[in-house]
Amino acid sequence: MTELPTLAALSQIRDDYRAGAAGDADAAKSCCAAVYGIDLVSLFLGESYHPGGIELSRRIANLTALRPGDEVLDVASGIGTTAIMLASELDAVVTGVDLGAAQVARATARAADAGVGNRAHFEVADAERLPFDTPAFDVVICECALCTFPDKAGAASEAARVMRPGGRLGLTDIWVNPDGLESELAGLAGRIACIADARPISELQAILETAGLRVAHVERHDDALAATIDLVTTRLRALRLLDLPLLRGVNIRRAIDVARLAADAVARGDAGYVAIVANKPNDAGA
Amino acid sequence: MTGRFEAPDRVDRDEVFLEYTKSICPVCKAVVDAEVNVRDNKVFLRKRCRDHGRFEALVYSDAQAYVASTRFNKPGTLPLATQTEVRDGCPLDCGLCPDHKQHACVGVIEVNTGCNLECPVCFADSGHHPDGFSLTDEQVEAGLDVFVAAEGEPEVVMFSGGEPSIHPRIVEFCAMARDKGIRTVVLNTNGIRLAHDPSFAPRLAELDVCIYLQFDGLSAATHTAFRGRDLRETKSKALERCAVAGLRALLVAAVDATVNLGEVGAVVRFGIAHPAVRGVVFQPVTHAGRTPSFDPRHRLTNPDVIGALVDQCGDWFRPSDFFPVPCCFPTCRSITYALVDDEDVIPIPRLLPMDTYLDYVTNRALPDPSVRSALEALWSAAAVPGSPTLTERLTTVLGDLGLTDEGKDLAAAVLETCFSCGIDFPDALADLAAKAFMIVIQDFQDAYTLNVKQLMKCCVEEITPDGRLIPFCAYNSVGYREQIREQLSGVAVPAVVPNAVELADLVVLSRHGSRTVDPDGTANTNYVQVNLGHTLR
Numbered sequence: 001m002t003e004l005p006t007l008a009a010l011s012q013i014r015d016d017y018r019a020g021a022a023g024d025a026d027a028a029k030s031c032c033a034a035v036y037g038i039d040l041v042s043l044f045l046g047e048s049y050h051p052g053g054i055e056l057s058r059r060i061a062n063l064t065a066l067r068p069g070d071e072v073l074d075v076a077s078g079i080g081t082t083a084i085m086l087a088s089e090l091d092a093v094v095t096g097v098d099l100g101a102a103q104v105a106r107a108t109a110r111a112a113d114a115g116v117g118n119r120a121h122f123e124v125a126d127a128e129r130l131p132f133d134t135p136a137f138d139v140v141i142c143e144c145a146l147c148t149f150p151d152k153a154g155a156a157s158e159a160a161r162v163m164r165p166g167g168r169l170g171l172t173d174i175w176v177n178p179d180g181l182e183s184e185l186a187g188l189a190g191r192i193a194c195i196a197d198a199r200p201i202s203e204l205q206a207i208l209e210t211a212g213l214r215v216a217h218v219e220r221h222d223d224a225l226a227a228t229i230d231l232v233t234t235r236l237r238a239l240r241l242l243d244l245p246l247l248r249g250v251n252i253r254r255a256i257d258v259a260r261l262a263a264d265a266v267a268r269g270d271a272g273y274v275a276i277v278a279n280k281p282n283d284a285g286a
Numbered sequence: 287m288t289g290r291f292e293a294p295d296r297v298d299r300d301e302v303f304l305e306y307t308k309s310i311c312p313v314c315k316a317v318v319d320a321e322v323n324v325r326d327n328k329v330f331l332r333k334r335c336r337d338h339g340r341f342e343a344l345v346y347s348d349a350q351a352y353v354a355s356t357r358f359n360k361p362g363t364l365p366l367a368t369q370t371e372v373r374d375g376c377p378l379d380c381g382l383c384p385d386h387k388q389h390a391c392v393g394v395i396e397v398n399t400g401c402n403l404e405c406p407v408c409f410a411d412s413g414h415h416p417d418g419f420s421l422t423d424e425q426v427e428a429g430l431d432v433f434v435a436a437e438g439e440p441e442v443v444m445f446s447g448g449e450p451s452i453h454p455r456i457v458e459f460c461a462m463a464r465d466k467g468i469r470t471v472v473l474n475t476n477g478i479r480l481a482h483d484p485s486f487a488p489r490l491a492e493l494d495v496c497i498y499l500q501f502d503g504l505s506a507a508t509h510t511a512f513r514g515r516d517l518r519e520t521k522s523k524a525l526e527r528c529a530v531a532g533l534r535a536l537l538v539a540a541v542d543a544t545v546n547l548g549e550v551g552a553v554v555r556f557g558i559a560h561p562a563v564r565g566v567v568f569q570p571v572t573h574a575g576r577t578p579s580f581d582p583r584h585r586l587t588n589p590d591v592i593g594a595l596v597d598q599c600g601d602w603f604r605p606s607d608f609f610p611v612p613c614c615f616p617t618c619r620s621i622t623y624a625l626v627d628d629e630d631v632i633p634i635p636r637l638l639p640m641d642t643y644l645d646y647v648t649n650r651a652l653p654d655p656s657v658r659s660a661l662e663a664l665w666s667a668a669a670v671p672g673s674p675t676l677t678e679r680l681t682t683v684l685g686d687l688g689l690t691d692e693g694k695d696l697a698a699a700v701l702e703t704c705f706s707c708g709i710d711f712p713d714a715l716a717d718l719a720a721k722a723f724m725i726v727i728q729d730f731q732d733a734y735t736l737n738v739k740q741l742m743k744c745c746v747e748e749i750t751p752d753g754r755l756i757p758f759c760a761y762n763s764v765g766y767r768e769q770i771r772e773q774l775s776g777v778a779v780p781a782v783v784p785n786a787v788e789l790a791d792l793v794v795l796s797r798h799g800s801r802t803v804d805p806d807g808t809a810n811t812n813y814v815q816v817n818l819g820h821t822l823r
Contacts, residue, residue, distance in 0.1 A: 230636065234633075238632050241627055241718055
C-alpha cells in the first residue's frame with residue numbers, strides 16, 4: 001500500500017523546488033514524482049473515514065452499552081473523530097491510540113477545539129503492543145482497522161488484556177469470503193476498500209473468542225461498504241474527467257474497473273462490513 | 287358474564303393525517319381549510335368547500351420522500367421591501383406581503399398574452415386572441431424597479447408571455463434588465479423566432495440571455511398533443527442557432543403520464559449531447575389555464591418524473607441523485623447536476639454528503655460552511671447553468687471532493703506543490719464545472735393542489751406592472767392572472783376553473799380555451815360566477 005505523504009514532506013518537496021532555479025527540469029521532475037506517489041484514494045477519502053461514518057460509530061457505541069463516565073479505548077483512533085464524538089455526546093473518558101504521530105497530534109488539537117481536551121486524549125501506540133499495564137477500560141472500540149493489522153490475534157489479545165472484567169469490545173470491520181473474490185481484487189481494490197487482508201465473519205469471531213472474549217452480537221452493515229465503494233468509484237470517475245496533468249501517469253480507468261469489481265463482490269454477498277460486540281467475562285483473569 | 291353487549295370492533299382510518307393547512311376551492315376559489323394525508327405511500331391534499339363539496343388531489347407520489355425532505359428546508363431570506371400588507375390572509379394578500387417566508391429568487395415578467403402558437407396545454411391561456419395585452423417599456427421598467435427595490439441585486443428575471451419573442455421590444459427589455467443590474471436574464475420561448483429570424487440569437491447572445499426553450503419531447507405525437515403541431519424541425523433549428531451564437535439553452539418539458547413520460551430519458555440524452563444545451567427542466571403539466579381534462583387523484587408528481595427518468599437512464603441516475611431544493615418548499619422542486627463528457631455522466635450529489643450540508647433541522651457542525659452556501663446557490667430556483675456565478679459555485683463544491691479536513695489539507699498541499707510546476711488546479715476545476723449539466727424537476731401548484739404552506743415560501747414570483755410580486759402558483763390558481771389580464775387589457779376575463787373530469791358538468795369552454803363556470807348552470811345556484819380577481823386587492 002502506498003503511504004500517504006505527510007504535510008511536512010510535501011512542504012519540503014515544495015520548498016526544495018522553490019529553492020532550485022525556476023524551470024529546473026530535474027526539480028520539477030522530482031516534485032511530480034513525489035506527487036504521483038500519493039495514494040489517490042487516501043487523498044480523496046482522508047484517513048478518518050470508514051464505512052458507515054459517524055452514524056455507525058454511534059451505533060457501535062450504543063451496542064456496547066456505553067455509559068457516561070465509562071473509560072474507553074479507541075484503537076486506531078486516526079484524527080479522533082469517533083473519540084471526540086464519544087467524549088462530547090456520550091460523556092465518555094476516551095484514550096485514543098494510533099501508530100501515526102501526525103494523526104495523534106491532529107486528534108489532540110481537534111479534541112481541544114471541540115472542548116473535550118480533558119476527556120479525550122491521544123497517544124502513539126501499536127495496537128499489537130498496547131502501553132497499558134492493567135485492565136483499565138470499560139469499552140474498547142476498533143473501527144475498520146483490524147483488517148489492516150498484520151497480527152490480528154495479537155491485537156485481539158491486547159484489546160482483551162486491557163479490558164476490565166465485564167468490559168465490552170465494539171469492532172467494525174470489512175469481511176470477505178476469500179473463495180468468492182476475483183484475484184484482481186487482492187491488489188488495487190485492497191487499497192480502495194481494505195479488502196486485501198480482510199477475513200470471513202466466522203474467522204473474526206474465532207479470533208475474538210481465542211483472545212478470551214465472548215461474542216455477544218453480530219450485525220452486518222454491507223450497505224455501508226457498498227456506499228463507500230460507490231463514493232470512491234464516483235470520485236475516481238470525476239478525477240478522470242478532471243484530467244489533471246499530474247494524474248496522467250495513473251491509470252484511472254483501471255482503478256474504476258477494479259472498484260466496480262469490488263462493488264460487484266459486495267452486491268453478490270462475497271464481501272461486506274460487520275459490527276461485532278464481544279464481552280470479557282467477569283471471572284476472566286481471576 | 288353472559289348477555290353482555292357485543293361491541294363492534296373499531297376500525298382504523300386508511301390514512302395518516304399529516305398536516306392541517308389552507309387551500310382554495312377549485313370552483314369558486316374561496317379559501318378553505320385543507321388536510322394533507324398519506325395513503326398507500328402517497329400524499330393527498332383534501333379540502334371541502336361549503337358550496338362545492340369535497341376535492342382531493344395527489345400532491346406527491348412518494349410519502350417517504352415527502353416526509354424525509356422536511357429537514358432540507360432552508361430558513362427564508364427577508365426581501366428588502368414587501369409590496370402589500372397583511373389584510374385578508376394567505377393567499378389573498380399577494381404580494382409579497384410581510385408574512386411571506388422567502389424572498390424572490392426569480393421574477394417572471396409576462397410581456398404579452400399573444401402567441402404564435404395556440405397550444406392545447408397553456409397555463410397562461412395565451413394564443414391569437416385579440417383581447418390580450420402587450421406591455422410598454424414603462425410597464426416593464428416599473429416591474430423591474432419593484433424587483434430591484436425588493437432584492438437589491440436580483441438574481442434572475444425571466445421574460446415570458448404569451449410568447450415574449452414576438453414582442454417587438456423584447457431585446458430592449460432584456461437589455462433594460464441587464465442595465466438594472468439583474469445578474470441573469472432568461473427568455474422563456476417556444477423557439478419559433480429563434481429558428482426563423484437569423485438575427486435574433488446573436489442579439490440575445492450579446493446580452494448573455496439564457497434560453498428557456500419549450501421542448502417536450504422528440505416524437506411527433508408529443509408535439510401534437512402539447513403544441514398542436516409537429517415543431518421538431520423548428521426546435522432543432524432554434525438550438526442550432528443558439529449553438530452558433532453561443533447562447534446557452536435549457537430544454538423545458540411539460541410532462542404528462544399519457545403523453546411523454548416515456549420520453550424524459552431521451553430528452554436528457556439529447557440535451558447532454560447537444561452543444562447549446564446546459565440542462566433540462568421537467569414540469570408535470572400544470573392544471574391551470576388550458577389543459578386536457580385530468581383526474582386530480584392520478585396526476586403526475588415529481589417522484590413519478592424522477593422514477594421514469596431513472597428507469598430510462600439507469601446507467602446514469604438513481605432517485606437519490608435528485609436532491610430537494612431548500613430555498614422553496616423542498617417538495618416543490620428537485621435538482622441534480624452531472625459532470626458529463628462523451629464517456630461518462632457523473633451525478634455531483636454522489637461526490638459529497640449532500641444531506642449533511644443541506645440539513646437545516648438537525649443541528650450539527652458543518653464540515654465546511656462555504657460548501658453549504660455554494661450548494662445553496664446550486665440547489666436554488668435561481669440556478670441557471672453556465673452563468674459565471676454558477677460555475678464559480680460548482681468549482682467550490684468540486685474543490686471540496688475530500689470528505690475530511692486532513693484530506694483537504696493534503697489536497698491543498700498537493701495542489702500548491704503542483705502549482706509551483708505551473709499546473710493551475712482552479713482552472714482545471716473550473717473547466718470541469720463548465721461541463722456540468724443540470725436537471726430540474728418542478729411541480730407547480732394548481733387550484734386543486736394549492737397548499738398555502740408551500741405557497742408562503744414560494745420564491746418564483748410574477749412581477750406585475752402595478753408593482754406586485756405574486757407567487758407564481760398563486761398567480762395561476764387564485765385569480766390574480768385573470769385580474770391582471772383584465773386590468774391590462776380592459777376586457778372582462780372569465781374565472782378559470784381546472785379542467786378536471788369531476789367538474790365536467792359544471793364548466794364550459796372560455797373564449798381562451800380554458801374552462802370557466804357555466805354561466806347558465808342551474809345545478810347549484812351558489813356558484814360564484816365572477817372573476818375572483820374582482821374581490822382580490
